Amino acid sequence: MSSTSVNGNPSPQRSAAPTAELAVKIRGLNYYFGRGDLRKRVLTNIDLDLPKGQIVIMTGPSGSGKTTLLTLIGALRSAQEGILTVLGQEIVGLGNHQLVDVRRNIGFIFQAHNLFESLTAAQNVEMAVELIGQFEDKRSQAVDILSQIGMGDRVSYKPDALSGGQKQRVAIARALVNQPQLILADEPTAALDKKSGRDVVTIMQALAREQNRTILMVTHDNRILDVADRIVNLVDGHLESDEDLNHFVQTHDPKILDRRMFIM
Amino acid sequence: MWKRTPLALLNLTHDRRRFVTSLGGVAFAVLLMFLFTGFKNALYDSQLQLLSQLNGEVVMINRRKSNMFVPISFARRRLYQARSFEGVGDAYALYTSDANWQNPETGQTRPMRVLAFNLDDPVLRLPEVSEHMEQLQLPNTALIDTRARAEVGPTEAGIITQLADREIRIVGTFTLGTDFASGNGNLIMSDVNFLRYFANRGPEEDERSFATADVGLIKIEAGADAERIAATLANSLPNDVLILPRDGDSGFVDRERRYWEENTNIGFVFTLLTTMSFVVGIILVYQILYTDVADHWKEYATLKAMGYTNWFLLGVVVQEALFLSVLGFFPGMGVSMLLYNGAGNVTGLLFQLTSQRVINILILTFLMCLISAAIAVRKVQAADPAEVFT
Numbered sequence: 001m002s003s004t005s006v007n008g009n010p011s012p013q014r015s016a017a018p019t020a021e022l023a024v025k026i027r028g029l030n031y032y033f034g035r036g037d038l039r040k041r042v043l044t045n046i047d048l049d050l051p052k053g054q055i056v057i058m059t060g061p062s063g064s065g066k067t068t069l070l071t072l073i074g075a076l077r078s079a080q081e082g083i084l085t086v087l088g089q090e091i092v093g094l095g096n097h098q099l100v101d102v103r104r105n106i107g108f109i110f111q112a113h114n115l116f117e118s119l120t121a122a123q124n125v126e127m128a129v130e131l132i133g134q135f136e137d138k139r140s141q142a143v144d145i146l147s148q149i150g151m152g153d154r155v156s157y158k159p160d161a162l163s164g165g166q167k168q169r170v171a172i173a174r175a176l177v178n179q180p181q182l183i184l185a186d187e188p189t190a191a192l193d194k195k196s197g198r199d200v201v202t203i204m205q206a207l208a209r210e211q212n213r214t215i216l217m218v219t220h221d222n223r224i225l226d227v228a229d230r231i232v233n234l235v236d237g238h239l240e241s242d243e244d245l246n247h248f249v250q251t252h253d254p255k256i257l258d259r260r261m262f263i264m
Numbered sequence: 265m266w267k268r269t270p271l272a273l274l275n276l277t278h279d280r281r282r283f284v285t286s287l288g289g290v291a292f293a294v295l296l297m298f299l300f301t302g303f304k305n306a307l308y309d310s311q312l313q314l315l316s317q318l319n320g321e322v323v324m325i326n327r328r329k330s331n332m333f334v335p336i337s338f339a340r341r342r343l344y345q346a347r348s349f350e351g352v353g354d355a356y357a358l359y360t361s362d363a364n365w366q367n368p369e370t371g372q373t374r375p376m377r378v379l380a381f382n383l384d385d386p387v388l389r390l391p392e393v394s395e396h397m398e399q400l401q402l403p404n405t406a407l408i409d410t411r412a413r414a415e416v417g418p419t420e421a422g423i424i425t426q427l428a429d430r431e432i433r434i435v436g437t438f439t440l441g442t443d444f445a446s447g448n449g450n451l452i453m454s455d456v457n458f459l460r461y462f463a464n465r466g467p468e469e470d471e472r473s474f475a476t477a478d479v480g481l482i483k484i485e486a487g488a489d490a491e492r493i494a495a496t497l498a499n500s501l502p503n504d505v506l507i508l509p510r511d512g513d514s515g516f517v518d519r520e521r522r523y524w525e526e527n528t529n530i531g532f533v534f535t536l537l538t539t540m541s542f543v544v545g546i547i548l549v550y551q552i553l554y555t556d557v558a559d560h561w562k563e564y565a566t567l568k569a570m571g572y573t574n575w576f577l578l579g580v581v582v583q584e585a586l587f588l589s590v591l592g593f594f595p596g597m598g599v600s601m602l603l604y605n606g607a608g609n610v611t612g613l614l615f616q617l618t619s620q621r622v623i624n625i626l627i628l629t630f631l632m633c634l635i636s637a638a639i640a641v642r643k644v645q646a647a648d649p650a651e652v653f654t
Contacts, residue, residue, distance in 0.1 A: 071650040074569065076569055076648075076649045076650040077650050097573075100568075100571055100572075100573055101571070103569060103570065103571040103649075104570070104571030108566070108569050108570065110566065112562060114562045114563050114565075114566040115563070116271065116274070116275065116560065116563050117278055118271075118274040118275045118277070118278030119269060119271070119274055123269045123274075126269050127269055127271070127567065127570075128570055130267075130268055130269065131570060131571050131572060135267035135268070136267075138267075174570075
């Protein structure tokens with residue numbers, strides 16, 4: 001569904017050829033909070049490409065604009081300046097309704113699971129399936145995806161009866177059930193213990209590999225950095241570095257890394 | 265539509281204790297509205313309890329008798345004149361007067377209204393009157409209303425006490441109910457006994473005789489048109505009497521009701537109270553809906569992030585409001601019916617719960633919940649999906 005729009009509808013300003021390979025393409029993106037004298041620039045001249053099938057981890061100290069960038073890519077805010085193409089759709093200057101349509105093709109995973117306590121695991125996932133109008137087989141879709149991530153025996157449990165890791169897995173199932181080409185995750189493992197956190201990212205990694213999904217993950221959790229193809233570092237609204245995993249490991253002494261993580 | 269996950273219902277019922285409390289709140293607002301409209305209607309309806317028992321299609325009263333409370337009588341010969349008109353089957357007189365009744369147990373006196381008529385005339389459509397016909401023909405006897413207020417003491421056959429400083433013996437009971445003009449209750453006696461009590465009560469009281477009647481009833485012949493006969497009689501008879509059909513828009517019963525509507529604050533007071541209950545209900549339901557929205561703030565924002573529109577969330581809140589109004593309405597109505605019953609027994613007023621009145625309150629309840637939803641929805645619309653990423 002979204003792949004056809006990527007190939008068939010090139011954005012007006014950029015030619016189709018490079019865009020087709022990219023899930024997200026950002027050029028010269030600026031973003032400001034506030035107005036007038038209080039206007040404060042939080043993102044400065046961001047250039048970033050997310051090719052399909054990559055897992056990109058974004059790090060950076062708090063206040064560096066990571067979350068703002070994530071919400072801009074996720075069409076949760078209106079971008080103001082620059083070029084921001086998400087799944088082939090230019091979203092700078094789109095109205096609220098069009099932003100809602102863009103969001104439907106993106107899977108969101110949050111630090112908190114944000115599941116409805118009143119709905120079972122399956123019903124929470126079904127809420128996402130209903131969004132694209134598939135009412136007939138919503139239950140089987142929900143059960144399928146929950147089984148894939150090892151929650152097949154918990155489909156009719158309510159969040160109260162699930163552990164933190166299990167709840168996060170249900171939230172991931174909800175984000176993935178519509179097979180979005182782009183998945184945005186904000187600290188998905190922050191509330192989880194080591195093993196649950198590892199399980200969660202392993203599931204995400206497997207999905208990206210098998211189904212050519214693009215994942216952009218904001219995290220401070222250095223235990224999971226190894227799943228990334230690339231690591232992007234954002235400082236004070238600037239892209240400080242953009243390196244692949246091997247290079248990152250070579251250039252970051254573990255002790256220094258730990259200290260950096262402590263600051264964050 | 266029905267295949268959707270019933271999010272509104274599940275959110276509402278998830279916390280059982282809060283759900284029951286919420287329903288209690290709605291039911292209470294419904295109860296208040298039922299109670300206040302109930303009292304308003306009861307005060308109006310009760311004025312007509314006696315009138316609806318009058319056995320005549322056309323009613324004749326003194327023109328100056330603006331309501332049943334006014335003790336002005338008219339010349340009884342007008343009734344005889346009316347009998348000569350075509351279509352008139354019969355015409356007979358009802359005599360009424362207020363008198364002090366002594367409670368046989370406490371000895372205290374209370375005003376009661378005496379209804380009297382010639383026992384051969386079917387003036388009231390009450391079966392108890394014909395059942396006690398012979399006893400009522402004895403001197404100083406009467407029937408007492410079982411729905412009289414408790415102040416008059418026990419209402420049963422065999423009681424002997426004082427009416428207008430004269431001994432009276434109760435030989436039976438009937439069921440009517442009180443209104444503004446009836447004081448604490450009604451007594452029924454024969455016209456002959458009526459004269460025994462009221463013909464000569466003393467220098468400060470009106471002297472009553474058969475020459476005057478308080479309410480004249482005209483029984484028309486089968487197939488005749490009451491409105492046309494009333495118009496003919498009104499044109500032909502002298503102006504001192506007012507002749508009206510009993511029923512209909514400009515009829516006697518309606519005139520009495522209109523008098524109390526236009527000349528008392530009942531309508532204003534109870535409409536104000538009902539409005540206040542309505543507003544209290546809006547606030548209660550708003551609190552319930554707002555709490556739900558506030559508690560599920562992150563989840564609703566997540567739905568927005570996933571691509572759900574404001575309209576969908578608006579629908580969830582409105583559905584919750586409708587569920588609350590329907591589920592809260594029936595317990596509220598149930599308790600109201602119990603209270604109607606109790607209040608009716610204590611006051612002798614007539615509490616009628618017609619289907620029209622039930623529907624009116626149901627509509628008010630819907631409105632109440634929808635207004636609350638409209639206020640609470642603004643909160644949901646403000647849910648910024650970007651806030652979920654914190």
